[in-house]
Amino acid sequence: MKLYSDYHIHSKYSKNGHCKSELEEIVKTAIDKGLKEIAVSDHGIKHFIYGTSEKNIIKARKEIDILKEKYPEINIKLGIEANLISYNGDTDITQVVVDNCDIIQVGIHFGVLFKGLWGNIRFFKLNFIGRFIKPLREYMTGINTEALIRSMDKYDIDIITHPGDKVPVDIERLAKAAERTNTALEINNSHRHLSVEEIKIASKYKVDFYIGSDAHVCEAIGEFTDSYDRIKKAGLKIDRIINLEV
Ligand SMILES: [Zn+2]
Ligand SMILES: [Zn+2]
Known part of the structure; x- marks a missing residue:
């Protein structure tokens, strides 16, 4: 059993030393590990701690195009792990991202500011307080899920990263929308989501993992x-699972 591809690899293009890997080092490691395809996917540009920038996306694109010629044995792509930034489903995917990235992923992260004061109160405060108050948690689960579904309708997203991590989401509704919009759900190896229970729920729908x-x-x-x-x-x-080879 091995992975055919890995689309969730961070690089030196993340800010603040979040990751130090050089692109060529990533490519060489991936070849050594027998991967056939990779995507270098740094945090979206609105992540104020670790995010990449439009300038870095263009730089990374150029670097990848050179590496593709040098290492034809592996398919090298540029990806992004964009951020949800509003309860209307807005993300930090810009035209530069669309024009330069081959793989678009979206995840929920706390290193971003949501749009508007009420958006931020819900995202940061109410998600936190909801951990202790069940009705509030249920309300937040509903709107967190709705926001991700709206993002899947607004953008052409390939993969939702670690669904259920950071804030609660309704995996059943999310999986249904992922099936409808042809979006894959990630089983993240570094975070605990999708969890065993969440995989069981999502697998009832024709969604790719x-x-x-x-x-x-x-x-x-x-x-x-x-x-x-x-x-x-x-x-x-x-x-x-679309990237697992027997
Ligand atoms: Zn990541
Ligand atoms: Zn992430």
């Missing part, structure tokens, strides 16, 4: 032991 290493160091590229463990526990058929 994708394993992402979420590597912040080269050694973690193509690693999937943790994800695979959850997949086995959930009884998910291997052919539902």
Whole structure:
């Protein structure tokens, strides 16, 4: 069992030393590990701590185009792990992102400001307080899910990263929308989502699953032991996972 591709690899183009990997180092490691395809996907530009920038996206694109010629044995893509930034489903995907990235992923992260004061109160405060108050948690689960579904309707998203991490979401509704919009759900190897229970729920729908290493160091590229463990526990058929090779 091995991974054919890994689309969730962070690089030096993340801000503040979040990840130090050089692109060529990433490519060489991926080849050594037997991967056939990779995407370098840094945090979206509105992530004020770790995000990449439009300038860096253009730089990374150029660097990848050179590396593609140098290493024809592997398919190298540029991706992004964009951020949800409003309860209307807006994200930090811009035209520069669309024009330069081959793989568009969206995730929920706390390193962004949401649009508007009420958006921020709900995103930061009410999600937190909701951990302790059930009706509030249910309300937040509903609007968090709705926001992700709206983003899937607004943008052409390939993969939702670590669904259910950071803030609660209704996996059943999300999976239904993911099936309708042809968006894959990630079983992230570095975060605990999708969890065993969430995989079981999502697998009732015709949604694709994708394993992402979420590597912040080269050694973690193509690693999937943790994800695979959850997949086995959930009884998910291997052919539902688009980047796993038997
Ligand atoms: Zn993430
Ligand atoms: Zn990530």
